Amino acid sequence: MADLEWTPGERELADLELLLSGVFAPLTGFMGAADVVSVEETGRLADGTPWPDPITLEVPDDHPVTAGQELVLRDPEGAGVATLTVTERDHGLVAGPVTSLGAPEHGPFARLRLTPDQIKDQAGAPLLAVTMRGPLDDLDEITATARELDATILLLPLAYGEKGPAVVRAALKARDRLPAGTLLAAVPLAPREPEIDLELREHVATAYGAEEHIAAPEPVTLPGPPHRRGVVVFFTGLSGSGKSTVARGLRDALLEDGTRTLSYLDGDEVRRLLSSGLTFTKQDRDLNIRRIGFVASEVARHGGLAICAPIAPYAATRAEVRHMVEGVGADFLLVHISTPLEECERRDRKGLYAKARAGLIPEFTGVSDPYETPDDADLAIDTTGVPVGQAVDRVLALLRSGGWLR
Numbered sequence: 001m002a003d004l005e006w007t008p009g010e011r012e013l014a015d016l017e018l019l020l021s022g023v024f025a026p027l028t029g030f031m032g033a034a035d036v037v038s039v040e041e042t043g044r045l046a047d048g049t050p051w052p053d054p055i056t057l058e059v060p061d062d063h064p065v066t067a068g069q070e071l072v073l074r075d076p077e078g079a080g081v082a083t084l085t086v087t088e089r090d091h092g093l094v095a096g097p098v099t100s101l102g103a104p105e106h107g108p109f110a111r112l113r114l115t116p117d118q119i120k121d122q123a124g125a126p127l128l129a130v131t132m133r134g135p136l137d138d139l140d141e142i143t144a145t146a147r148e149l150d151a152t153i154l155l156l157p158l159a160y161g162e163k164g165p166a167v168v169r170a171a172l173k174a175r176d177r178l179p180a181g182t183l184l185a186a187v188p189l190a191p192r193e194p195e196i197d198l199e200l201r202e203h204v205a206t207a208y209g210a211e212e213h214i215a216a217p218e219p220v221t222l223p224g225p226p227h228r229r230g231v232v233v234f235f236t237g238l239s240g241s242g243k244s245t246v247a248r249g250l251r252d253a254l255l256e257d258g259t260r261t262l263s264y265l266d267g268d269e270v271r272r273l274l275s276s277g278l279t280f281t282k283q284d285r286d287l288n289i290r291r292i293g294f295v296a297s298e299v300a301r302h303g304g305l306a307i308c309a310p311i312a313p314y315a316a317t318r319a320e321v322r323h324m325v326e327g328v329g330a331d332f333l334l335v336h337i338s339t340p341l342e343e344c345e346r347r348d349r350k351g352l353y354a355k356a357r358a359g360l361i362p363e364f365t366g367v368s369d370p371y372e373t374p375d376d377a378d379l380a381i382d383t384t385g386v387p388v389g390q391a392v393d394r395v396l397a398l399l400r401s402g403g404w405l406r
């Protein structure tokens with residue numbers, strides 16, 4: 001029988017690494033219901049040990065794993081990271097101890113992910129741990145404290161997610177300016193609410209054997225100015241509403257302006273290449289939109305401006321794309337081309353509405369398939385009787401008003 005397997009989310013994988021490396025000791029695995037309830041109500045595990053936050057693993061309701069089985073946990077690249085011996089399955093939660101599969105470590109600064117045991121081998125006592133989520137601005141204070149305690153400094157950059165590598169780079173830079181012998185271990189601790197984060201940072205410092213801990217203050221991060229930030233302009237609307245026409249007009253105007261790097265994800269091209277073979281069932285439409293959202297967010301991640309113009313009939317899927325884009329530190333603008341069905345049908349540019357009415361095209365949006373009108377659009381344009389240039393100008397005005405275009 002094939003192994004039961006699951007690929008946890010990014011945060012769960014980070015927790016898993018901390019469970020495996022002993023940073024989350026005394027925890028040895030993902031928590032079951034009794035511990036979760038106890039932690040939430042009392043800040044302690046069921047056995048009374050203080051612990052600030054539930055460390056849990058979720059699988060979908062229809063995942064076949066049950067108590068008594070082994071579940072192989074894989075990273076997104078498919079490498080086995082650990083085996084979970086499932087002691088409890090409670091709806092979506094699976095609990096039990098984890099054992100490392102010794103998978104090759106990869107990812108930026110993987111060589112700096114030293115475990116508490118590896119650090120304890122190098123360190124002379126006592127240790128002063130400094131947990132950090134950004135550049136340190138007061139190295140003198142850290143040096144003075146270390147001197148006072150006659151302690152070795154251990155920098156613990158909390159390297160999680162997009163900003164992770166920058167935090168490790170900041171720690172490496174700081175180490176060059178701190179006393180010789182300063183140690184460093186990158187720790188993938190995902191951020192939580194400030195108080196819980198602080199308690200977990202204390203746990204991390206203790207796990208590394210530190211007697212003293214400085215939680216370096218969160219640096220103030222100012223997002224880049226909007227004209228340099230990535231942005232996705234996502235058109236949605238019925239077939240024939242004017243999405244492609246306005247999107248192409250926007251693309252041309254931005255190319256003429258020349259100040260933004262641009263990717264235009266043409267609807268037809270997407271269906272021909274990226275989503276070739278997909279149909280118009282809800283499942284395939286959702287997959288199509290997720291793929292478009294993924295590509296657009298990759299463009300935006302690097303500061304580009306992506307224009308997409310699919311029908312995208314489902315609100316939840318559009319929201320997923322918004323979330324994906326915002327998750328890479330970029331902005332998402334939803335432009336609803338709200339031209340009513342009657343006008344789209346009157347235009348019937350491709351003769352599809354006539355065919356849909358005649359029952360020749362099943363599941364046709366607006367005729368025999370739903371279109372969920374957005375209530376979160378940043379701009380709505382009904383193109384009925386409106387010249388194309390005017391519709392394009394309204395989108396350009398939106399981009400200028402938010403500073404995405406200067």
Ligand SMILES: Nc1ncnc2c1ncn2[C@@H]1O[C@H](COP(=O)(O)OS(=O)(=O)O)[C@@H](OP(=O)(O)O)[C@H]1O
Nearest residue numbers: 239240267280285288310311312313362363364365
């Ligand atoms: N059943 C059905 N429903 C809606 N549209 C259909 C259908 N079958 C084919 N077409 C043609 O496909 C275009 C829409 O594709 P999208 O990728 O934008 O759709 S979706 O966002 O995945 O729902 C759409 O193009 P546009 O007119 O440019 O919107 C149609 O020409």
Ligand SMILES: Nc1ncnc2c1ncn2[C@@H]1O[C@H](COP(=O)(O)OP(=O)(O)O)[C@@H](O)[C@H]1O
Nearest residue numbers: 239240241242243244245246383386387388391
């Ligand atoms: N203001 C307008 N904006 C966009 N399209 C318009 C406008 N006025 C008329 N149209 C016409 O409506 C049709 C819209 O088709 P298209 O852009 O392919 O729509 P969609 O991509 O939403 O299916 C085109 O024939 C276009 O010339």
